Amino acid sequence: MNKLRFYFFHLMPYPHIPPAEQIESSWVTLSNKYYDPQRGHTLYKEYLNQLVAAERFGFDGTCINEHHANFYGTMPSPNIIASNVIARTEHIPVGVIGNAIPLHGNPVRVAEEIAMLDVISGGRMICGFVRGIGCEYFNNGVVPADSVERFEEAHDLIIKAWTKPGPFTFQGDHFYIPNVNPVPLPLQQPHPPIWIPGQGSLETLQFVARHHYTYMMVYSPRWFCKLAADGLREECKRLGYEAPKSMFNACIPTYVAETDAQAHKEAKGHLSWIFNTGLKIPDQLFFPPGYMTTKSFRNFTTQLIKGKVKAQHKLSYEELVKEGYIIVGSPETVKNQLGEYCEQLGAGGVINAGSAYGPMPDWMVMKNMQIFAEEVMPAFREADGKPDYLRQARPAPLTSTEFSALVRGPEEMPRARVDGREGLVDLRYAHVDANA
Amino acid sequence: MSYVDIVEKVSVPKPDRFYTPPQFAEIQGIPIAYRRAGNGEPVLFIHGAGYTRRWLPLYQMLSEHCDFIAPEIPGFGETPAPKWFRNFDDLSILLDEFLNRLGVDRVHLIGYSMGGWAAAEFATFYPRRLKSLALLTPIGLRLPGNPGVDLFQLSVPDLLNRLFNDKVVQQEFTPNPDDFEEGVHLYSEFSAAARLIWAPRYNLALEHRLLRVTCPTLVVRAEDDHLVPNEMAEKFAEVLPGCRLEKIAETGHELCLERPAPLAKVLNAFIAEAAR
Numbered sequence: 001m002n003k004l005r006f007y008f009f010h011l012m013p014y015p016h017i018p019p020a021e022q023i024e025s026s027w028v029t030l031s032n033k034y035y036d037p038q039r040g041h042t043l044y045k046e047y048l049n050q051l052v053a054a055e056r057f058g059f060d061g062t063c064i065n066e067h068h069a070n071f072y073g074t075m076p077s078p079n080i081i082a083s084n085v086i087a088r089t090e091h092i093p094v095g096v097i098g099n100a101i102p103l104h105g106n107p108v109r110v111a112e113e114i115a116m117l118d119v120i121s122g123g124r125m126i127c128g129f130v131r132g133i134g135c136e137y138f139n140n141g142v143v144p145a146d147s148v149e150r151f152e153e154a155h156d157l158i159i160k161a162w163t164k165p166g167p168f169t170f171q172g173d174h175f176y177i178p179n180v181n182p183v184p185l186p187l188q189q190p191h192p193p194i195w196i197p198g199q200g201s202l203e204t205l206q207f208v209a210r211h212h213y214t215y216m217m218v219y220s221p222r223w224f225c226k227l228a229a230d231g232l233r234e235e236c237k238r239l240g241y242e243a244p245k246s247m248f249n250a251c252i253p254t255y256v257a258e259t260d261a262q263a264h265k266e267a268k269g270h271l272s273w274i275f276n277t278g279l280k281i282p283d284q285l286f287f288p289p290g291y292m293t294t295k296s297f298r299n300f301t302t303q304l305i306k307g308k309v310k311a312q313h314k315l316s317y318e319e320l321v322k323e324g325y326i327i328v329g330s331p332e333t334v335k336n337q338l339g340e341y342c343e344q345l346g347a348g349g350v351i352n353a354g355s356a357y358g359p360m361p362d363w364m365v366m367k368n369m370q371i372f373a374e375e376v377m378p379a380f381r382e383a384d385g386k387p388d389y390l391r392q393a394r395p396a397p398l399t400s401t402e403f404s405a406l407v408r409g410p411e412e413m414p415r416a417r418v419d420g421r422e423g424l425v426d427l428r429y430a431h432v433d434a435n436a
Numbered sequence: 437m438s439y440v441d442i443v444e445k446v447s448v449p450k451p452d453r454f455y456t457p458p459q460f461a462e463i464q465g466i467p468i469a470y471r472r473a474g475n476g477e478p479v480l481f482i483h484g485a486g487y488t489r490r491w492l493p494l495y496q497m498l499s500e501h502c503d504f505i506a507p508e509i510p511g512f513g514e515t516p517a518p519k520w521f522r523n524f525d526d527l528s529i530l531l532d533e534f535l536n537r538l539g540v541d542r543v544h545l546i547g548y549s550m551g552g553w554a555a556a557e558f559a560t561f562y563p564r565r566l567k568s569l570a571l572l573t574p575i576g577l578r579l580p581g582n583p584g585v586d587l588f589q590l591s592v593p594d595l596l597n598r599l600f601n602d603k604v605v606q607q608e609f610t611p612n613p614d615d616f617e618e619g620v621h622l623y624s625e626f627s628a629a630a631r632l633i634w635a636p637r638y639n640l641a642l643e644h645r646l647l648r649v650t651c652p653t654l655v656v657r658a659e660d661d662h663l664v665p666n667e668m669a670e671k672f673a674e675v676l677p678g679c680r681l682e683k684i685a686e687t688g689h690e691l692c693l694e695r696p697a698p699l700a701k702v703l704n705a706f707i708a709e710a711a712r
């Protein structure tokens with residue numbers, strides 16, 4: 001097994017908006033009049049190509065997520081993007097990290113869509129669940145104070161929908177479904193791997209530990225990521241097991257170029273845009289009332305005061321580097337820093353390294369991907385340089401021949417009564433004479 | 437077994453000005469904090485989404501003429517909220533039980549802002565319990581095409597600027613931004629408010645249910661409300677049968693804090709007249 005897994009990650013920003021100092025927020029309140037679909041068409045094409053390119057470059061997975069009514073990430077329906085990416089790739093796992101399950105009326109829809117994607121892709125889906133960030137609650141009628149409950153209930157419903165034979169009735173506090181009976185079911189058994197992105201809240205760490213899922217950090221300073229990683233291991237220990245490294249994924253934008261100086265020169269403006277403009281969010285939109293329990297709000301605010309953490313949109317580039325929000329440099333620098341960073345956190349994977357950032361032009365993203373894949377990733381791989389998934393059995397056969405050659409259990413064949421024929425006829429042979 | 441959680445009392449920060457310790461009445465497993473003073477006609481006052489834990493000047497002025505009862509609703513002040521407490525239906529039933537416990541039969545009901553919505557809901561469920569109903573810059577009806585600003589989207593300074601037209605009073609009632617515990621408490625009160633009013637920001641059923649209210653009714657509007665459209669108070673006055681509409685000069689949405697004396701005068705006169 002490789003030392004680290006690397007997941008290409010795209011937010012699909014729409015950066016053609018006024019500069020940070022001229023807007024109050026790039027979320028919720030910034031008018032969608034700034035969105036030009038002609039420009040959007042070009043950007044989607046570039047972004048999708050980048051996600052697809054992650055396969056030939058050798059990444060361990062290619063990931064996307066869900067956000068609404070903003071310019072930081074234009075994927076209100078990430079499953080649509082996933083559908084495009086799986087159609088254009090063959091082997092690479094695709095992560096939707098994740099669907100914001102409390103925001104939607106019927107969580108079974110997410111169970112259905114992920115199952116569809118998993119079956120179509122031959123079992124390549126990674127399934128993330130998120131609550132959506134606070135801002136998201138201003139764009140629909142869901143009460144932020146219900147967010148945690150709806151998240152947990154929607155999660156339970158989706159997992160049950162995948163694992164308990166239907167139909168059954170789901171009697172939740174928030175969701176009542178008379179017949180849960182999704183068709184299709186996921187190809188990976190019992191279901192695709194579940195990833196839970198989090199901001200380090202204790203409730204989320206406990207949730208992940210309870211379910212043995214994979215936790216992934218969102219953009220945070222290094223000391224805070226370390227706190228979360230240690231917290232997760234502690235929660236697992238409390239439940240009587242040792243957390244494997246694969247349970248914690250770091251998330252750190254990483255840009256690599258020929259030299260340290262060149263890398264900083266190229267990446268600076270783009271990485272800063274993510275934080276200073278893309279994440280320009282006033283507090284009252286970031287933390288709508290009830291989005292956090294009072295206890296979490298108290299803990300979180302205390303941590304922020306203790307750590308003297310600035311709002312992300314006020315961080316200078318130097319602070320982003322110093323606080324360990326990002327890693328930028330030559331292949332040698334990035335290799336060393338990334339290795340040391342993951343060692344310290346006890347992370348088994350890295351999301352968003354060697355990826356696309358803010359307004360970065362297509363060629364620069366490709367350059368980052370190529371140098372990262374060729375000069376950084378091999379250092380964390382077995383001698384064959386392969387991603388782990390290429391050494392593992394594929395969850396579904398790649399070809400019809402393989403499918404037919406495999407011995408499977410008894411299966412219903414499509415049968416019906418046919419005029420002029422006796423009894424139930426196997427419809428696959430109904431066009432052939434009965435006596436032939 | 438019981439289907440009702442028993443919720444523990446909570447410790448909350450005590451504001452420097454106007455704080456008084458409340459009494460408690462346990463209703464449906466919830467220790468309801470309330471303040472009560474004065475003699476005469478019983479008056480039940482439902483607060484808005486803030487400035488709890490205080491015996492405000494308005495309360496004092498009213499209590500000099502009546503038996504003034506001001507509970508803190510679940511999630512506000514020192515009244516904790518159980519998990520099951522979710523909406524104005526729960527609140528109406530809770531307040532009905534609260535009055536039973538206090539041995540108060542019929543009351544004059546006053547509600548301010550979000551408490552005005554709560555009072556209107558209570559009135560539609562228990563119209564025979566009311567001697568009169570007064571709504572002060574209430575919310576809760578739909579104004580088509582005129583949703584107003586979203587209070588939850590406002591920064592604290594913006595919210596205060598919209599709440600108060602009198603900048604001197606605003607200064608007096610601006611929470612200290614360095615008071616961590618107060619900040620956490622206000623977040624929790626706002627969370628309780630969000631549970632009640634986040635979406636939708638109105639109850640369409642009020643438009644026909646309020647026709648059940650036959651007691652004397654009064655709506656008090658601000659001179660110029662910058663938080664809730666002035667048309668809101670006017671629409672309540674239209675919908676409520678036989679309703680009188682009063683305006684308090686030099687006030688914004690927070691008229692209870694800005695001009696307590698003229699407001700108390702209007703309310704005391706209204707209650708006295710309704711009691712006759």
